[in-house]
Amino acid sequence: MGRRRGWGGTPPAGDAEATQRIVAAAVDLIDRTGAAISIAQVAESLGVIRQTVYRYFPTAADLMRAAAIASVDGFLDALTAHLAGIDDPAEAMTEGVIFTLREVPRRPQLGLLLEGTASRADEFLSPDALAFGMAMITRYDVDWVRHGYDDEALHELVEHSLRTMQSLVVSPGNPPRNDDQLRRYLRRWLGTAITAQAEIGIRA
Secondary structure: OOOOOHHHHOOOOOHHHHHHHHHHHHHHHHHHHOOOOOHHHHHHHHOOOHHHHHHHOOOHHHHHHHHHHHHHHHHHHHHHHHOOOOOOHHHHHHHHHHHHHHHOOOOHHHHHHOOOOOOOHHHHHOHHHHHHHHHHHOOOOOOOOOOOOOHHHHHHHHHHHHHHHHHHHHOOOOOOOOHHHHHHHHHHHHHHHHHHHHHHHHHO
16 A cells, blocks of 8 residues: 555645544445444545554544544534424423434434444443533523523433433334324323423422
């Protein structure tokens, strides 16, 4: 492999550009394959040796995380547009959960950030996932303070919602609920808990 072939014949100007190009290559590969990819695949697509990629991302998990985070902004913009004008916290969370569950299969990078399998169920409560959940609910047109939510309550709401999504991904039901059935289920159980916080928060 010659120097000209590496980086498509145009080496990056510095570490920041190299990192950006590696992440972009990973995002593109995940888009095309719909699954996690390896350091070797990314290196081959860039025309560099694996050690070059390892210099910036010590493990494949690190690279997958970076690819997922790089894709979050587009999802959050779509989520914000989808939920625009919904100011009821229970309805906003219900629709947000449904939207997220439906988008994960369409956005492979997002699925890697919120992957929940029997062997990796803790991914749903990773620091990245919790930060992602907080970024989601702060985009909602909901006055959380007026509904009795302080920072602690918001973080617990995110945790509870992620646990709910984890359960629905790991075991969607047999047969799985369609959107209307899932909406009724979430409004009855998740929505009731969300609404109750208004009274609890005010008393506190």
